[in-house]
Amino acid sequence: MSAYWVSTYVEVTDDAKVAAYAALAGPALTGAGGRFLARGTPVQVYEAGRETRTVVIEFDSVEAAVAAHESPGYQEALAALGDGAVRDLRIVPGA
Helix, strand or coil: CCEEEEEEEEECHHHHHHHHHHHHHHHHHHHHCCEEEECCCCCCCCCCCCCCCCEEECCCCCHHHHHHHHHHHHHHHHHHCCCCCCEEEEECCCC
């Protein structure tokens, strides 16, 4: 069953660190089988929606998504991000 990596950027405190993270994270996640489905700021929000950058990545399974997060390449990306952003990241199984 597929799984979805959903990340929202609650606050960006250092654009350079976010750019360094993105340069490393993209290849690490696609190399681990991730497929970017959406990334950017919302064009419309409803209810308690926030206009925060959101990234949605599809993986073949929850296990593949977790393994991508734990991979050395993604851990390097997280180190580059450091305190450059406050994010909410979750992995959810597909329906």
